[in-house]
Amino acid sequence: MPKLNEAIRLAEASNWQGLLTLVTASPLCARDCDDYGMLPIHWAATENTAPLTLLECLVEAYPEGVQMPNKAQLLPLHIAIRAGAGVPTLQLLLTAYPDSIWVETPSGTPPTLLGVQSNLSSDCLDLLRATERLVPFDVQWTNQKAVKSPSSVTSPTHQNSNRPHSWHTISRQASTPAIMTPPPHTAPLELSYERSDGNSSEDNNSPAQATSLPPAWMLIEECFICRVPFNMFKHRHHCRNCGMSICSAHSSETKMTMPGFTNPQRACLSCAAVLRRPPPPPHTTLPDNQQRRRTSKLFTSMVSPKTRDKQGGRDLRLRVAELTKQVDQLAQTNMGMQQQLLEQEELKAETMLLITQVMTRVSVLELQNEKYRQSDDFDM
Incomplete structure (x- = not known):
């Protein structure tokens, strides 16, 4: 045995x-x-x-x-x-x-x-x-x-072992059965591959052949939004919609349904905001007479000076609102970066404290070792 x-x-x-x-x-x-x-x-x-x-x-x-x-x-x-x-x-x-x-x-x-x-x-x-x-x-x-x-x-050979039982978690995926029992009359999976030229249409993630393939992942060393490098504490994620590398702080809390995939996928905050927008209302066909009246009114409003001034003012207000929204987004990003900077400073302080404690412990051990050595010399 x-x-x-x-x-x-x-x-x-x-x-x-x-x-x-x-x-x-x-x-x-x-x-x-x-x-x-x-x-x-x-x-x-x-x-x-x-x-x-x-x-x-x-x-x-x-x-x-x-x-x-x-x-x-x-x-x-x-x-x-x-x-x-x-x-x-x-x-x-x-x-x-x-x-x-x-x-x-x-x-x-x-x-x-x-x-x-x-x-x-x-x-x-x-x-x-x-x-x-x-x-x-x-x-x-x-x-x-x-x-x-x-x-x-x-x-049976390990029942006397004193090693505790433990459970571990794999993030972002579910467990599979402990024993994979294939269904009856099912052929085993045959893995065969060919050199890919990027034009394959057999991707199971695409609902139809006419759907364009998802963008390729852009492997960069920092978050595309906050520009903070990835490390042991700041994990890398990928937006399946734009393909950019993002951190967990700039990844949407819920996975989004997007073209090219049959299941919800991870997305960055920008793409998630776009994907959450409601679809445009379906275009309704108006009768010919009503369509002609609307076209005539539109032409009259276009050549009218008052309407032209109103249109310019409306465009200006929309532009101001758009710029204000961008400023708010930049302010939020700045706040997030400041928060991350504070967290990194706290982590640095904790690390320095740990190093100081270790060095102090090493010094104490060296002093004790020196005392023991002197005591041995005195006994001799």
């Missing part, structure tokens, strides 16, 4: 052949979990040296492992993309868990965009994009539900 967490020890040491032999002999070892919520398949995804046969063996021994996030809320697919995995590894993980193509990282980055940021090869990016077209985006992914972490899955 293998030792407890023997699979984790082999995985941490990158002993892939030993791990393959162990899991082949005892498939329950694929459920071993360390203190960071890492299963053997998480560890195998961290390095490109892990053989594909090992990943296949781990998936076969524990199919739910590809659905389990670690304590950093990263799936094996996220880890493999960050490690620069090849096409066979990504295809294996996507085939085992197709819906993972829509699971975002805690920073709100989907796997395809994560692949772009990780400088994956064009073949890997084509595979991720092809999977997006094959797997429809479900509205359930917009909800926030809990996903059971690997540490809460026990097996």
Whole structure:
């Protein structure tokens, strides 16, 4: 009988052949979990040296492992993309868990965009994009539900473990069933891809072929509205309407229905205001006589000096109202930036206080160490 967490020890040491032999002999070892919520398949995804046969063996021994996030809320697919995995590894993980193509990282980055940021090869990016077209985006992914972490899955060999059970949450997506049971007479998902030329019309997000594709995401390092750089505390989001990178403060509270998507999507505040506008009233066809009278009155009003003056005054008032609205928006943006600046100053002050406390503690330990050393010298 293998030792407890023997699979984790082999995985941490990158002993892939030993791990393959162990899991082949005892498939329950694929459920071993360390203190960071890492299963053997998480560890195998961290390095490109892990053989594909090992990943296949781990998936076969524990199919739910590809659905389990670690304590950093990263799936094996996220880890493999960050490690620069090849096409066979990504295809294996996507085939085992197709819906993972829509699971975002805690920073709100989907796997395809994560692949772009990780400088994956064009073949890997084509595979991720092809999977997006094959797997429809479900509205359930917009909800926030809990996903059971690997540490809460026990097996007969781990019932004596004292590790507490925990639950972790994946933001902006819903959990999938623990066991993916395909319906009867349903063929498995076949992931095939071609090099994309940008003219494909098989996007499942578009309701019809005549609908234009959504704009490409603009990957910038700061919020498009407030111009504050993204960091660990200021996460990046994307407006699906204009494609710009935005922060959570300038993202609409509710997702919006927009052309090109069958489900509500994230939008920036500007696009959300435009999308909330009511549609124009339907144009009604007037009878010929009534239409001629309206045209005659319109012509008379256009050549009338009084009407011309009234029209100019109305345009001026509209322009003033428009400029006033823009000034109000700029004032609100300025207030938001000042608030963010205050928050950053508070964070900086807390960080400096923590550094001071750590340095004080180090000084105290050094003094105690010096006293012990002098005491030992005196005894000698």
